Amino acid sequence: MSKSVARLGIGGPVGSGKTALLECLVPMLTRQNIEVAVVTNDLLTTEDADRLKRKGFLPESKIIGVETGSCPHTAIREDPTMNLLAVKDLELLYPQLDLIFIESGGDNLASTFSYDLVDSYIFVIDVGAGDDIPRKNGPGFVQADLVVINKIDLAPYVGADLDLIRQQAPEHRRGKPIFYTNCKTGNGLERVRDFILETVLFREIVGNTN
Template sequence: MKKSVARLGVGGPVGSGKTALLECLIPLLMKQGIELAVVTNDLLTTEDAMRLKRKGFLPTERIVGVETGSCPHTAIREDPTMNLLAIKDLEIAYPQLDLIFVESGGDNLASTFSYDLVDAYIFVIDVGAGDDIPRKNGAGFLQADLVVINKIDIAPYVGADLDLIRKETSDRRIDKAVAYTNCKTGEGLDRVVDYICETLLFRSSNL
């Protein structure tokens, strides 16, 4: 019987660090023995897929770039057909896969994923966008299964109050998962890996 492959969406605004997060997570998850593939979405390019391929973490065939040709919302929420076809091809080619990431093209705070496409999704924001992001009540921020607040190291340099971000994020997301990360140093990435392993893959992380 063919096993079910977990699917995890990664969304968030342009420049929030979605691809950088994947560049950090992929090697960490591979050390856990997790078999991975990635589908990226861009408007009229496959730039994010090419960036990941250049890193050399995975065989290039396991990284597929989808050119949505329209608003990223469409390909991950309203009509995810292109992504579903890309996922199906990966599942056929690599039946040993445990997890497929689906990275959305850069979008805004309203970006959400269809659960027909993914089992769960991460929404990435960055501290450089301002400490008022939680108060904007974006659908992606509020509804995501895990919010990653990235680039926490730059808070002092952009005048952002990290303590305020933590408080208002907690107030608005109540009991939903949050991770605070610095992809340059690796801070907080263990929280994301633990979430993926325990919630999607139902195994313990060794980190």
């Protein structure tokens, strides 16, 4: 299946903040006149899609929930057929789309996307999972085009050393970008948005894009 609309994967463990990140990024991008749609993955429900629909920032028809019925990484890597069909439906319904987000179901640090499905992908982890996550060298964390380390505000409450994460994460990412975010306050989200504009959509960032 040939690609026509830019596709960006959002992966990461359960509870890392993938859907919360989308809730922040979609309005930021639409304010830049970027036409966006979303495909979410859950095992046996459309919970994440329903959550995004309740936000009301996109027409409901621009949000498709895929029930994978299997290990989450299977539907984004080994056999992405269901996701490819959802993408095709969105492309046919909205030919003017600039970007389709494909959110994986919550998975582990080994979760990666097939590049037959996406052009690039973001891997989301959260500080609440511990400051040892970068040292575990999970393929999702190491190989992703961008890593977002989320919930940085939680560090003092869960005994995580944010300074240690900032020191060790770049060593394992080998120069690939890492951004630190707090979806509640908006801290760091502009950098994620600009990464999407520049690296995924090849748009020039001019002046203040808030």
